[in-house]
Amino acid sequence: MSGDAAVIVVKVGGAAIAAAAPGSGPAAPPPLADVAALVRAGRRVVVVHGGGPEITRLGERLGLQPRFVAGLRYSDPETVAVAEMALGRVGRRIAEALTAQGVDAVSIGGPDARLLVARRLDMRDEAGRPVDLGLVGEIASVRTEVLFGLLAQGLVPVVSPIAAGLDAERYNVNADDAAADIAAALGADCLCLATDVAGVLVPGSDAPLARCDPAQARRLIADGTIGGGMRPKVLACLRAVGAGVRAAWIVDGRREGPVQGAALQLPGAGTAFLASASGGPAPLHAGDGDGAAVRATYERYVLGTYARAPQVLVRGEGTRVWDASGRSYLDFLCGLSVTNLGHCPPAVVAAVAAQVRRLAHTSNLYHTEPQAELAAELVAMAFPGRVFFCNSGAEANEGAIKLCRKAAWRKAQARGGAPATEVCSFEHSFHGRTYGALAVTRGYQEGFGPMLEGFRELPWNDAAAAEAAIGPHTAGVIVEPIQMEGGVRPADPAFLRTLRALCDRHGACLILDEVQCGLGRAGRDFAHQHYGVLPDVMTLGKALGGGLPMAAFLARDGWTDALRPGDHGTTFGGNPVVAAAGLAALRLLRDGGYAERGRVLGERLRAGLRQRLAGCPAVAEVRGIGLMAGVVLGTDAPAGAAPAAAERCRDRGVLINATAGVVLRVMPPLTVSEAELDAGMDIIAECVRDAAGGARAAAG
Numbered sequence: 119m120s121g122d123a124a125v126i127v128v129k130v131g132g133a134a135i136a137a138a139a140p141g142s143g144p145a146a147p148p149p150l151a152d153v154a155a156l157v158r159a160g161r162r163v164v165v166v167h168g169g170g171p172e173i174t175r176l177g178e179r180l181g182l183q184p185r186f187v188a189g190l191r192y193s194d195p196e197t198v199a200v201a202e203m204a205l206g207r208v209g210r211r212i213a214e215a216l217t218a219q220g221v222d223a224v225s226i227g228g229p230d231a232r233l234l235v236a237r238r239l240d241m242r243d244e245a246g247r248p249v250d251l252g253l254v255g256e257i258a259s260v261r262t263e264v265l266f267g268l269l270a271q272g273l274v275p276v277v278s279p280i281a282a283g284l285d286a287e288r289y290n291v292n293a294d295d296a297a298a299d300i301a302a303a304l305g306a307d308c309l310c311l312a313t314d315v316a317g318v319l320v321p322g323s324d325a326p327l328a329r330c331d332p333a334q335a336r337r338l339i340a341d342g343t344i345g346g347g348m349r350p351k352v353l354a355c356l357r358a359v360g361a362g363v364r365a366a367w368i369v370d371g372r373r374e375g376p377v378q379g380a381a382l383q384l385p386g387a388g389t390a391f392l393a394s395a396s397g398g399p400a401p402l403h404a405g406d407g408d409g410a411a412v413r414a415t416y417e418r419y420v421l422g423t424y425a426r427a428p429q430v431l432v433r434g435e436g437t438r439v440w441d442a443s444g445r446s447y448l449d450f451l452c453g454l455s456v457t458n459l460g461h462c463p464p465a466v467v468a469a470v471a472a473q474v475r476r477l478a479h480t481s482n483l484y485h486t487e488p489q490a491e492l493a494a495e496l497v498a499m500a501f502p503g504r505v506f507f508c509n510s511g512a513e514a515n516e517g518a519i520k521l522c523r524k525a526a527w528r529k530a531q532a533r534g535g536a537p538a539t540e541v542c543s544f545e546h547s548f549h550g551r552t553y554g555a556l557a558v559t560r561g562y563q564e565g566f567g568p569m570l571e572g573f574r575e576l577p578w579n580d581a582a583a584a585e586a587a588i589g590p591h592t593a594g595v596i597v598e599p600i601q602m603e604g605g606v607r608p609a610d611p612a613f614l615r616t617l618r619a620l621c622d623r624h625g626a627c628l629i630l631d632e633v634q635c636g637l638g639r640a641g642r643d644f645a646h647q648h649y650g651v652l653p654d655v656m657t658l659g660k661a662l663g664g665g666l667p668m669a670a671f672l673a674r675d676g677w678t679d680a681l682r683p684g685d686h687g688t689t690f691g692g693n694p695v696v697a698a699a700g701l702a703a704l705r706l707l708r709d710g711g712y713a714e715r716g717r718v719l720g721e722r723l724r725a726g727l728r729q730r731l732a733g734c735p736a737v738a739e740v741r742g743i744g745l746m747a748g749v750v751l752g753t754d755a756p757a758g759a760a761p762a763a764a765e766r767c768r769d770r771g772v773l774i775n776a777t778a779g780v781v782l783r784v785m786p787p788l789t790v791s792e793a794e795l796d797a798g799m800d801i802i803a804e805c806v807r808d809a810a811g812g813a814r815a816a817a818g
């Protein structure tokens with residue numbers, strides 16, 4: 119992460135706030151003076167504050183009787199309202215103190231713009247019994263774009279730890295926890311908890327521990343060395359570090375300097391919690407700077423089903439990935455259209471980290487919150503119907519094919535006669551590599567016969583041939599609105615409309631495979647929205663899990679009854695961790711307007727490539743819809759020019775691939791910047807010219 123991109127999250131507590139009280143003099147309280155100095159030095163800082171004493175004082179003045187359960191404060195709606203009022207005042211005072219230091223700051227409550235959303239805290243006593251603390255919450259999501267927006271305007275957001283509920287309530291959240299979750303969501307470089315002690319103290323030493331790795335911290339908690347009020351602070355630090363924050367610190371907020379020292383990673387600032395003892399990511403293999411040992415391990419132990427590129431990729435952020443030697447690449451392939459929202463979007467990382475800590479797996483014998491929410495939001499985005507979650511695109515298509523045959527069988531059961539069983543697909547299609555999916559993916563069948571029965575391949579974009587082939591014997595038709603592996607080939611609108619009409623006429627199920635072209639890639643939420651053709655079943659995968667393996671099929675109302683209990687299943691599908699990732703990714707896609715952004719940037723991509731490749735005789739066409747481009751090499755190009763061009767691009771720091779032999783597939787993330795897009799296009803165009811022939815363009 120580059121220095122100027124780094125975000126620092128500083129939590130300030132009661133002592134700092136008391137000192138910031140009006141009339142306390144011109145000097146800012148120490149942690150706020152540090153924050154102001156960091157901002158003046160160009161750092162981006164988010165402040166999260168507590169305010170326990172203020173809440174107690176205001177409560178007393180309003181005659182509120184505090185109530186305790188198991189030694190902990192119970193929050194009813196009045197308590198939360200008083201806390202919100204008191205914290206709002208505290209936040210404004212902090213913002214004013216920063217402004218007085220020449221730094222523009224703005225106080226914002228967690229419920230504002232639903233910046234912080236919480237669920238009820240699942241509190242347990244020592245025997246594991248639930249303890250009802252009322253409206254005490256834990257953060258479920260952080261709308262990072264709100265904070266990034268304020269930071270981009272040069273403002274310091276000062277956040278009050280109250281959160282909107284997933285239900286209609288408002289929740290009190292612990293300020294240290296809120297700061298940790300915000301730091302994790304922002305992908306912050308540093309979390310700094312300013313307290314009224316010098317750091318974590320251990321017996322036998324007056325000085326606080328300088329560094330503490332997670333294993334050591336857990337030992338110290340287990341043996342009671344870290345206890346009392348320090349324990350939750352340390353746990354918050356460990357959570358943040360576990361979720362990718364580079365370092366979390368507990369520092370003395372009574373003195374000027376420690377907060378700055380922590381942000382600058384200076385020894386002696388307090389106690390630092392680091393992901394590994396060295397403070398950096400754990401080395402992959404000692405002395406393996408270019409990943410040679412990893413490649414050798416693959417060669418010995420991993421089946422050779424891929425012609426892999428030599429790069430060993432170790433890290434990703436936004437549009438870029440890094441290899442083991444530290445070299446970075448513009449990723450215009452997105453792991454085959456999976457990381458469509460960039461690598462490691464902080465909202466997805468935070469959702470995964472929070473969920474994996476809470477509940478990783480249940481099987482589908484039970485209900486879980488993330489799967490329910492994701493299903494509801496997917497259906498709201500797509501069309502009225504119901505969802506089945508699975509793990510890969512191939513599985514989604516397997517399920518869809520099973521659904522269409524079972525639906526035909528149920529119809530035949532009801533009406534009498536033999537069921538329709540035939541399933542039609544189209545040439546160049548790619549639906550996956552398991553036997554059912556392979557049955558509709560002709561190009562990949564060689565040597566794997568016998569294939570399943572009852573499948574038929576039809577010519578692509580040929581409405582007349584479809585008309586002749588589809589009839590009462592047809593159970594389903596499976597088609598990609600845009601064939602992606604097949605060479606970035608959009609369907610003709612009239613062809614897709616004909617398929618819809620034929621399926622309607624014969625009661626067959628129209629399955630649209632949007633595993634690769636769906637979820638914003640085509641410049642709409644779903645590619646079929648370009649065509650005005652609704653599927654009966656839509657399959658999704660790839661980008662659905664925000665980078666985690668997840669897929670689904672959605673059956674439209676009218677088709678949801680075909681599969682009944684026992685008809686289909688999966689152990690992992692829609693597991694809470696991937697569903698939490700999927701939910702965070704779906705919300706990001708929807709609320710960030712990324713499909714529309716993809717549409718606009720896609721125009722720029724294809725126009726930019728056409729312009730840069732103008733006059734290149736080897737290029738027959740640049741095609742696509744939304745944020746994708748297929749650079750099609752024609753008969754003038756030498757054999758093997760497309761893979762050679764992709765390889766050159768990789769050598770020059772841009773990841774793309776060749777598909778269908780002659781098509782270069784370019785799929786940057788929907789979050790790509792215009793500057794990244796232009797830089798990538800320059801390199802791609804030069805590499806195509808170098809590999810396929812044709813002098814370089816004189817100007818970009």
Ligand SMILES: Cc1ncc(COP(=O)(O)O)c(C=O)c1O
Pocket residue numbers: 454509510511512513515548549550551598602603631632633634635659660
């Ligand atoms: C359109 C389409 N359908 C299905 C699949 C299979 O998905 P998976 O590799 O996750 O099984 C792919 C994979 O590229 C695809 O592009």
